[in-house]
Amino acid sequence: MEKDTRIYIAGHRGMVGSAIWRKLEAEGFTNLIDRTSRELDLRHQESVEAFFEQEEPDVVIAAAARVGGILANRDHPYEFLVENLQIQNNLIEASHRLEVQKFIYLGSSCIYPKLAPQPIKEEYLLTGPLEPTNETYAIAKIAGLKACEAIRKQYGKDFISLMPTNLYGYNDNFDLESSHVLPALLRKFHEAKINGNEPVEVWGSGSPLREFLYADDLADAVHFVLEHKLPESYYNVGTGREISIKELALLIQEIVRHRGEIRWDKTKPDGTPRKLLDVSKLKAEGWEASTSLEEGIRNTYTWYCKQL
Numbered sequence: 001m002e003k004d005t006r007i008y009i010a011g012h013r014g015m016v017g018s019a020i021w022r023k024l025e026a027e028g029f030t031n032l033i034d035r036t037s038r039e040l041d042l043r044h045q046e047s048v049e050a051f052f053e054q055e056e057p058d059v060v061i062a063a064a065a066r067v068g069g070i071l072a073n074r075d076h077p078y079e080f081l082v083e084n085l086q087i088q089n090n091l092i093e094a095s096h097r098l099e100v101q102k103f104i105y106l107g108s109s110c111i112y113p114k115l116a117p118q119p120i121k122e123e124y125l126l127t128g129p130l131e132p133t134n135e136t137y138a139i140a141k142i143a144g145l146k147a148c149e150a151i152r153k154q155y156g157k158d159f160i161s162l163m164p165t166n167l168y169g170y171n172d173n174f175d176l177e178s179s180h181v182l183p184a185l186l187r188k189f190h191e192a193k194i195n196g197n198e199p200v201e202v203w204g205s206g207s208p209l210r211e212f213l214y215a216d217d218l219a220d221a222v223h224f225v226l227e228h229k230l231p232e233s234y235y236n237v238g239t240g241r242e243i244s245i246k247e248l249a250l251l252i253q254e255i256v257r258h259r260g261e262i263r264w265d266k267t268k269p270d271g272t273p274r275k276l277l278d279v280s281k282l283k284a285e286g287w288e289a290s291t292s293l294e295e296g297i298r299n300t301y302t303w304y305c306k307q308l
């Protein structure tokens with residue numbers, strides 16, 4: 001891909017978008033386009049079309065979405081469905097109409113059935129019921145993947161989707177009500193340490209298994225997809241390794257150097273019991289994750305402390 005290709009990164013202030021921005025800048029791309037959500041409301045179709053007509057991007061990377069952890073998803077199912085549909089439909093349709101050459105859509109591993117066999121292969125999509133705590137978000141993400149797949153098949157355009165596992169990294173959401181588990185635990189253990197190693201409350205039973213991908217590794221995968229024309233319409237992106245929430249809590253406790261008790265709040269939901277992606281398809285094309293969980297968490301914790 002030419003280094004002066006006009007690349008619009010939707011959601012460039014978020015954890016994923018900012019990681020992609022850093023990666024493409026480091027790779028020497030000189031025409032990166034951004035808009036903050038204040039400058040451009042992606043839920044508003046006419047504004048999105050006007051922006052596309054003005055900027056004429058060659059490539060669009062859709063990293064803008066309404067996202068959140070297990071409680072935010074459970075408590076705001078309507079917004080997670082409709083706002084995500086609006087954002088992605090506007091981006092996809094404007095890109096289709098204005099002949100964008102390449103469109104990279106970012107989804108989530110929650111699109112797969114709650115009780116899918118593990119590790120989860122791409123073809124398990126739509127083979128069973130979804131996890132209820134994030135069903136509407138998942139339905140929006142499935143709709144986005146299918147829209148890109150349909151454009152690809154019907155019009156022969158290079159619209160492609162990546163389905164990453166649970167992500168973490170710089171610029172993550174550290175709000176305890178709406179965040180995902182990894183940033184929440186970094187913050188909880190850090191604050192408990194500062195307050196004299198008071199006990200830390202961790203949600204659920206600790207037994208669910210999750211796979212975590214460093215946002216910079218996802219950005220590396222996006223760059224790979226940008227540079228290669230791949231045969232399939234969507235690919236899983238992950239590490240292929242999983243860890244229980246209990247082990248994750250112990251690892252974060254060690255990295256933060258908290259020396260107190262962990263208390264399990266069993267009134268909070270566990271969510272899906274296990275969610276491990278089969279990442280062999282993208283690996284066969286030549287990409288795999290390179291950052292260990294421990295290294296990624298250490299980097300993220302250093303970043304978090306600098307922000308305080």
Ligand code: GDP
Pocket residue numbers: 068069070071110134166178179180181182184185201202203204208210245268269270271272
């Ligand atoms: P999920 O992967 O969609 O279920 O999203 P989360 O990252 O929000 O939650 C993953 C698991 O971590 C669930 O079993 C949560 O109950 C558990 N968990 C433990 N402590 C926390 C916490 O403080 N915040 C969040 N969001 N999840 C937690």
